Structures are given as C-alpha cells and as structure tokens.
Amino acid sequence: MDILFYLFLAYSIIWVLIFGYSLRLGKRQDKLQKELELLKELISSKSS
Amino acid sequence: MTENTRTSLIEKVLAWSTFLAVFVALYLVLVYAPTEKTMGDVQRIFYFHVASAWVGMMAFGVVFVASIAYLLTRRTNWDTYAYTSAEIGVVFTTIVLLTGPIWAKPIWNAWWTWDSRLTTTLILWFLYLAYGKVRSAIGEEEKKARLAAVFGILAFVVVPINFFAIRWWRTMHPGALVTSKGIGLAPDMMLAFFASLFAFSLLYCYFMMRSVRIERMKAEIRRLKEGLFN
C-alpha cells in the first residue's frame, strides 16, 4: 500500500478522535444545560 | 452573571488560540518539516504521536498531583480536576495507541509487537480506564473522591516506568527524544515537533476547561435537586 495512505489514515484518526471528544463534551453540556434550566423553572414556580 | 461571562470569554479566547495553534502546527508538520530520509513521509506521524504521548503523561501527572491535593485539603475542586484530567489523558493515550501501529505497519511490517514501551503504554491506558470504573462503582460522592484519589496516586507509579521503559528493556521503539547528549532531531523538525506539542497542550487546557464546567453544572444540578426534595 502507498505510504501516504498510512499518513492519511493516522491523521484522520487523530482528528476524528479529537472532534469526537469535543462533540461529546458539547452534547453533555447541552443536556445538562437543559436539565438545569428545567430545574430552575421548577424551583421558581414552586416558590412563587 | 459577570463570573459566567468572564469564563466564557476565556473559553472563547482559548478555543480560538487552540484552533490557530493546531493550524500552524499542521502546516509546520505536513509542509514545512523536511521529509525524513529512511522512513519517508510516514515519519510525519511522529510529531503528533509523541506530542499526544507527552500530553497524556502530563494529564496523568495532573491526576497524581490533584489526587494528593484532594486527600490533603478535601476540596471538591481537586477531585474534579483529577477526574477530568484522567478522562482527557485517556483520549490522548488512545491517539498514541492508534497512531503508533499505523506508523509501525509500514516501518516494522507489523501493527503491534510486545515491546516494553508499547506494553507499558497499553497498561497505562487500562489503568486510567480502571480509574473511571472505580469512580462509577461508588455511589457516595465523598467516598468516590477519596478512593479514586488513592487509586490515582497508586496508578501514577506506572508513568515513570513507561518513560524509562525504553532504557531498561530491550526495545524496538525509537529512542528517547531528549537525551543527555542533547536533542536528536534536525532544527526544522524540532520546530514542527514543539509546535505540535504546544498545540496539543492548548487543546488539553481547552478540554479541561470545558469538562470542569460540565462537572460544575452536574454539581449545581445535584445541589438544586437536593434542595427540591428536602
């Protein structure tokens, strides 16, 4: 196989992993943000 | 709200400078650095491979220090740093473990050998996966933080072994980059290497910042929920 193929493979794996992890963090954060807002709403409706 | 806007500003600046640094590093690694004579272009894998390895080890070092700090001070912040750093360390070690075989296949004609460096890196990866498992196996927050810190200190013992492995055991893995004789790379290559190291270090900081914020949100939710049901 062409040697450049390995180079390409390695670099695509690196960036897939990094972007994948970054995306996962973003998703986690969105989910928590929604939950947080829901909770805050709940609390404010309870106290009023 | 000012606290929040300030952190998000720092995060934005960090994100953009990371992006820029990665871009510059990519240019230096793929275009600027000269092609290695014997290995050819595959050698360009080396830059980010070694940079990930260094950042991974640094991340585990942070786990070690934060674990000690947690046991001494019992501040939840330290536990958060230890946990997030371990996770990011595993991500970077995964990069090391995947790019290594891709480089090895055309050079050694085998994806994997049971060489000391490869083996100890794999062990490190397993150890910090186990660190995550320890955390998820414990319910109470305080106990989780305490036991994880104890394991985080213990697991770090393998990091120096990994570092010195290529000096102790006979190995096929290319030698130490920085030796007592100086640095074993051409200046152009050195520049590319340090650029990628710098870029990945920034990336580590960026990931840390985001994960720490996520952990803070989790803690906030827990606090609110407890308030709700009491």
Next chain:
Amino acid sequence: MSFIRKVRILLWKEIRSELQSKEMLSTMIVFSLLVVVVFGFAIDLNKELMSKVLPGIIWITIIFAGIFCLNRSFAAEKQNDCLYGLMLCPLDRSAIYVAKTIMNLLLMVIVEGVTVPLFFIIFNYPGPQQLGLFVIVLLLGTYCFMAVGTFLAALSSATKAGEMLMPIMLIPLIVPVLLSAVIVTKDSFGLVGSGTDLFLKILVVYGVVFTVLPMLLFDYLLEV
C-alpha cells in the same frame, strides 16, 4: 505497643481464623491444581517449547490463585461488619494492611510450595538450574504481587462491584512485576544469558514502593 507487636497480634488473628475453617487454603490449592491440569491439556508441549513457556505458565497460575486469595481476604471482614471492629481497635490502620499482606503471602507461599514442584513433574521438566535464584524470584515476585493486591482488595471491597473491579485494577499494576519476574525465572532455567540483575533490582524497587505507598495511603482508605 510497638508496631511489630500490633502486626503480630493481627496476624495471629488471621491465622487462627484460617486454621478454624481451612477453607481458603484448601480451595486455593485445589484451584491452582486445576489450572495446572488445564494448562497440561490445553497446551501440547514438546521439550524445546517447554522451557520457553513454563516460566509464563507458572506466573499465570500464581496470578490466578492470587486473585482468588485476595478477593477473599477482605470479603470475610465485611460479614457482620468485622472491618469496623478492626478499625475501632487502638491500632494504626497500616498495621491491618501489613498483617493482611503477610497472611496473604503465607497462603500464597504454601500454595506455590505445592503446585510449583507439581509443574515440573507434570510437564516432565528437570528442575531449574539455579534453584536459589528461582526461589528468590518466586518469593520476591509474590511479595510485590501481594503488596499491591492486598491494598487494592481493601479498596475494591469498599465498592459495589468489588470482586469484578479488583482484577481490572490489579492486573495492569502488576504487569511490570510479571514482565520482570518472568525474565528472571527464565534466567534461573538457564535460558537468558545476562542482564537479569537489572530485573531483580526492578522487582526490589517495586516491592519497596508498593510497601511504602500503601502504608501511607491506607489510613485514607479506611475512613468511615
């Protein structure tokens, strides 16, 4: 009371509770004999291959039997909350760790005393060339293994999935011991030429590190 005296009292307690049931020792010996049999079946060995594979087989058996032993060592203390009783004793908690480690080491040495000679008989291999070195590496490797293992057994007994978690934490941590021990064992068979004293040194350093670290950290482990 001096530290050694405390350890002696605790060790005596361990030995008596083992002598009462003899459950652990007999089960461990039967288990490791079964491992010997399985290896005998599974790997069809000729004489040349044997000397290359035997050190590895011996150490794998030791590790299986050891994990077995370690998982039991703190599980017994969890019945009737005996561990809290121990923690209430006017002792340094690290004495508990030292006593447990010595007990586990004793059990393992007995088990090895039975099974390792059997290996040579069953696989029809003449004894090691350097018997002294072989015994030393067996003891040293087992000590390193038990020193790490006893500590992690205490750690995992505090978690929900303890028995499953323990090997996951333990095996990566003892791979350096395993690597060095296998090389020195091969040397005692007269297979490796030179350079094994380095691995003996690694074993010694590992043993020291994993005696000091657990003793420092054991207090944090057993907090209520």
